[in-house]
Amino acid sequence: MTDPIRVLLVDDQSLIRIGFRLVLEAEPDIVIVGEAGDGAEAIAQTATLHPDVVLMDVRMPGIDGIAATEQIVRQHPQVRVLVLTTFDLDEYAFGAIRAGASGFLLKDAQRQELVAAVRAVHRGDGALAPRATRALLDHLATQPADAVPGAAGATASDPLTDLTDRERDVFRAIAQGLSNSEIAAGFFLSESTVKTHVGRVLAKLGARDRVHIVILAYQWGLADPA
CATH class of the missing domain: 3.40.50.2300 (Response regulator)
Known part of the structure; x- marks a missing residue:
């Protein structure tokens, strides 16, 4: 228990x-x-x-x-x-x-x-x-770039350079606010596999959690404004 x-x-x-x-x-x-x-x-x-x-x-x-x-x-x-x-x-x-x-x-x-x-x-x-x-x-959207928390790779021309293609997909899905189950369904993966990908994305970007990912995606211009 x-x-x-x-x-x-x-x-x-x-x-x-x-x-x-x-x-x-x-x-x-x-x-x-x-x-x-x-x-x-x-x-x-x-x-x-x-x-x-x-x-x-x-x-x-x-x-x-x-x-x-x-x-x-x-x-x-x-x-x-x-x-x-x-x-x-x-x-x-x-x-x-x-x-x-x-x-x-x-x-x-x-x-x-x-x-x-x-x-x-x-x-x-x-x-x-x-x-x-x-x-x-x-x-x-109204804040200067330095007003939100940064993370490892934030100054690189491609802040996602250390991510694999699948991890980039997961990053963008997190930025859209999707849950692990929704990501799993969208990419035909198991939830345990998605959880592993999420952990790797957080670790590679030095992000604190999923909320931090949303903030970073917006800061880097990688979030869908819709």
Whole structure:
């Protein structure tokens, strides 16, 4: 039996934390290891409790979710941060993604969306709400190149030079927001084979996760604006 996903809840409103706790603790593979009401407490509790996933509000007094995300990801690269926001066009949430968050979810998401997002970021897939994905890409289009995170090979004339043809296909599929199962169906591959390709793409590009791939693809002009 695999270990449960350890989640730290971070929100300055206790009722919000209670709601998320009730939803997530009902799942057999998720356990809430702690709660924090601001960024400073989130940073301290991450160091003490070693969560797998931090469910992070971004608009908080004191140290906000952006600064907390940046510090947590830098100090604990194995920890995944899933950002929660009230608005899909939220500069704070975009800032948290740039700071290293692996997912962006709206607070009005359905129960199963929240649970699926926690599981997705835990396994390294990343998660973006459908509305937020379009908003994020539109936002990136207005940013200078150095405003989004780079990766190995970003300055090369062909940033995908180290990828095989199949890995290039997988890269573009990830950039389109396709899941492993959708990629597998599209290329007539098994999901385990796709997972292997995804891992190699991430490693070769020095990318943190699938969300980072989306950002890089847009930065390098390799994402389909449609």
